[in-house]
Amino acid sequence: MNACLAHRGPDDSGIFRDGPVGLAHTRLSIIDLSTGKQPIFNEDETVSVVFNGEIYNYRSLRSSLSNAGHTFSTKTDTEVLVHLYEEHGPSFVDRLKGMFAFALWDHDDERLLLARDPLGIKPLLLADDGDRIAFASELPALLESGVNHGGVNRQSISQYFALGYIPASMTAFRNIRKLRPGEQVIVSEEGVEQRQFYTPTINSRDVSFDTAVNGLRDRLEDAVEERLMSDVPLGAFLSGGIDSSIIVGLMTDLSDSPVRTFTVGFEESRFDESWAAREVAEYHDTDHTEYTVSPSEVRDAIPNVLGxxxxxxxxxxxxxxxAVSRETSRDVKVALSGDGADELFAGYSRYRGEYYANHYRRIPSTVRTSLLEPVVNRLDVSRRTTRGELVRKGQKFLGGGEPDPAIRHFEWARVPDDEAAVTFDQIAPVEAGRQVLKKQHEAAGDYLPTERQDELATMLAVDTQFGLPNQILHKTDLASMQNSLEVRVPFVDTDVVEYAMSLPTEYKITPRKQKRVLKRAFDDLLPKPILERGKQGFDMPIGEWLKDDLYSEFRETVTSIDTDLFDTRGVLSVLDNHRTGAAEHGKFLWSVYVFARWHRQMTQRGVI
Known part of the structure; x- marks a missing residue:
C-alpha cells in the first residue's frame, strides 16, 4: 500500500504496527526536513499519527501546548496533532486551520481517528468490508490492502457519467468511500462513528461595497501569508488569469525576494495564455519560468496520467x-494556485448564463421550444472556430429555460446531452445528476442565511461546497501529487470562503462584470490588460483530437471492454456524429474513453 503512494512522498517513508493497527506514510519533506519522519508520537508513544498536508496555525497551537507542559521532539506541524489530541480528545480537530488528511491511533483506548480538512483540499478514503478497515490518500493503495472492495458501484458510475467525477462519499467501488470535507471518522471495537466537524458558518453581511472590498483584501492577504511557510523552495502557478495573478501579486508584496512563477504555454494559440502570464510576471518582477508543450506531448501523457x-x-x-505541475516540480516542492475564486466570485461562463437565463425564461415557452431552440440546435458546433464555439455556448444556454434551479444547474454542467444519454442501457446518468444537484441545493439551505438563498448564490454555494472538492481540488491534488508537488490554495481558506459566501450576489456579478468585488479589491496588483480580459479556461482540444488523432484509439479502447453500462454501437454512432461536426460531444466521449481505459486496466489487473 505504501509503495502505491511513493509519488506523493518520495523523500522518506515509515511504517508502524501496534496490535490491530498498522500505519504507513510516505513523506514529501517541507517543514523540519531533518526530524519530521512519520509516524510521529507523543511523549510516551501511546498516541501516533500519519499526516498529509499543512496546519497553518501550528505555531500558536504549539506555543499553547508547550505552556500546558507538553514536550516536543520535532519542529513539524504534525507533532501538534498528538499533543492536541491528548488535551482535547477527538474534538481537537475543531481547532485546526489548514489542509489535511490524517490518521491518529490511540494505543490505550484502542481508537483510530481519521479526518479530512473542512473544504476537502486533501483526499482521504476508507475501505470497510465488515471484517477489516483500511484507509489511504488514493484509491489504488486500498486495492492493495486486501480489504474486499465489494465490486463496482453502478450508482457511482452513473453519477460519473452525469458529472465527469464521482462525488464524495462514493467511489467506484461499493465498500470504499471518500471522507467528505470536514468529516471525522472514529473506529473502535464499538464500531465506526462518523461526525461532520465542519459546516460553513455564513452570516449575511449587509455592508457597503467598499467595506466588502477591504474585508476581502484583509482575509486573502492573511491566507496567502499563512501559506508561505516552508523550509523548501516555494513558487506559484501563473496562468495569466485574474485569480493566479492576484495570488502572485500578494506573494510579491509579502516576500523579500522575487517570487518564482511557472507557466505552461500551448502551441495552439486558442488555449495559450502564456503571453498574459508573461505580462503579470514582468509587472511583479518575478523569477518566471515558461514551458511550451505541443499537442503531441499532451497526447503522449494521456496513458501515464489516466493509468x-x-x-x-x-x-x-x-x-x-x-503538465504545469510536472514542470513546476523540477524547481520547487510547493506552489500556490488560484483555485476556488471562480466558484466564490462567479467567474465561470455558466454563472453569466444563469444570470441572463432569468430574462430568457420570460419568453413564452412555446416560442422557446418551437422556434428558438430548434433553430439553434440545428447549427453546427466546433471548438476550432469562433462561430462554432458561440453555437456550442448558445446550445448550452438553452438549458436556462428550465424552471427548477437545481435541474438548471445540472444542465449547465451535464456531460451527456440527450443524444448521448440514450446510449446507456443499465444506468440513467441524467436522472442521477439531477438528483445529486437537487440534494445539494436543498443542503445549501441549511447553511446559507435566508437573504443569501437567491438562485445564483445557491448555485455558487453548491459549486464551492460540492463541485470544488470533488472536481477542481481533486484534479489539482491528482496532477500535483503525481509529480511530488504540494499545491496550496489561499482562496480555499475557511475565512475567505465564509466571507465571500456572506456577500450579496450583486457584489460578484452584474450585467457587465464578473468577479466584481474581487477585481476591485486587487486592481492595484493587476496590469490593466489582465484586469479587463475575459476568462479563458485551462483546457485542451480533446473534442478535436477525438475527430482525428484519438479517433482510432477511442474505437479500439471502447470496443475492447465488456460492459453492459452503455451500448457500444450507440457510442460509436455518437462518435461519428461528433466527427462530422453535426453536434459537439467532446465531454461525453472523453468520459467514455476515460472509463473504458480504467475498466480495461482494472480487468487486466484482476480487480474487476
Whole structure:
C-alpha cells in the first residue's frame, strides 16, 4: 500500500504496527526536513499519527501546548496533532486551520481517528468490508490492502457519467468511500462513528461595497501569508488569469525576494495564455519560468496520467494541470494556485448564463421550444472556430429555460446531452445528476442565511461546497501529487470562503462584470490588460483530437471492454456524429474513453 503512494512522498517513508493497527506514510519533506519522519508520537508513544498536508496555525497551537507542559521532539506541524489530541480528545480537530488528511491511533483506548480538512483540499478514503478497515490518500493503495472492495458501484458510475467525477462519499467501488470535507471518522471495537466537524458558518453581511472590498483584501492577504511557510523552495502557478495573478501579486508584496512563477504555454494559440502570464510576471518582477508543450506531448501523457487513476475522472484540464505541475516540480516542492475564486466570485461562463437565463425564461415557452431552440440546435458546433464555439455556448444556454434551479444547474454542467444519454442501457446518468444537484441545493439551505438563498448564490454555494472538492481540488491534488508537488490554495481558506459566501450576489456579478468585488479589491496588483480580459479556461482540444488523432484509439479502447453500462454501437454512432461536426460531444466521449481505459486496466489487473 505504501509503495502505491511513493509519488506523493518520495523523500522518506515509515511504517508502524501496534496490535490491530498498522500505519504507513510516505513523506514529501517541507517543514523540519531533518526530524519530521512519520509516524510521529507523543511523549510516551501511546498516541501516533500519519499526516498529509499543512496546519497553518501550528505555531500558536504549539506555543499553547508547550505552556500546558507538553514536550516536543520535532519542529513539524504534525507533532501538534498528538499533543492536541491528548488535551482535547477527538474534538481537537475543531481547532485546526489548514489542509489535511490524517490518521491518529490511540494505543490505550484502542481508537483510530481519521479526518479530512473542512473544504476537502486533501483526499482521504476508507475501505470497510465488515471484517477489516483500511484507509489511504488514493484509491489504488486500498486495492492493495486486501480489504474486499465489494465490486463496482453502478450508482457511482452513473453519477460519473452525469458529472465527469464521482462525488464524495462514493467511489467506484461499493465498500470504499471518500471522507467528505470536514468529516471525522472514529473506529473502535464499538464500531465506526462518523461526525461532520465542519459546516460553513455564513452570516449575511449587509455592508457597503467598499467595506466588502477591504474585508476581502484583509482575509486573502492573511491566507496567502499563512501559506508561505516552508523550509523548501516555494513558487506559484501563473496562468495569466485574474485569480493566479492576484495570488502572485500578494506573494510579491509579502516576500523579500522575487517570487518564482511557472507557466505552461500551448502551441495552439486558442488555449495559450502564456503571453498574459508573461505580462503579470514582468509587472511583479518575478523569477518566471515558461514551458511550451505541443499537442503531441499532451497526447503522449494521456496513458501515464489516466493509468494512475483509481477510478474514472473525466475533467479534461487534468492533462494541462499535470503538465504545469510536472514542470513546476523540477524547481520547487510547493506552489500556490488560484483555485476556488471562480466558484466564490462567479467567474465561470455558466454563472453569466444563469444570470441572463432569468430574462430568457420570460419568453413564452412555446416560442422557446418551437422556434428558438430548434433553430439553434440545428447549427453546427466546433471548438476550432469562433462561430462554432458561440453555437456550442448558445446550445448550452438553452438549458436556462428550465424552471427548477437545481435541474438548471445540472444542465449547465451535464456531460451527456440527450443524444448521448440514450446510449446507456443499465444506468440513467441524467436522472442521477439531477438528483445529486437537487440534494445539494436543498443542503445549501441549511447553511446559507435566508437573504443569501437567491438562485445564483445557491448555485455558487453548491459549486464551492460540492463541485470544488470533488472536481477542481481533486484534479489539482491528482496532477500535483503525481509529480511530488504540494499545491496550496489561499482562496480555499475557511475565512475567505465564509466571507465571500456572506456577500450579496450583486457584489460578484452584474450585467457587465464578473468577479466584481474581487477585481476591485486587487486592481492595484493587476496590469490593466489582465484586469479587463475575459476568462479563458485551462483546457485542451480533446473534442478535436477525438475527430482525428484519438479517433482510432477511442474505437479500439471502447470496443475492447465488456460492459453492459452503455451500448457500444450507440457510442460509436455518437462518435461519428461528433466527427462530422453535426453536434459537439467532446465531454461525453472523453468520459467514455476515460472509463473504458480504467475498466480495461482494472480487468487486466484482476480487480474487476
Amino acid at each position: 494512475q487513476l483509481g477510478e474514472p475522472f473525466a475533467d479534461q484540464s487534468l492533462l494541462p494541470t499535470y
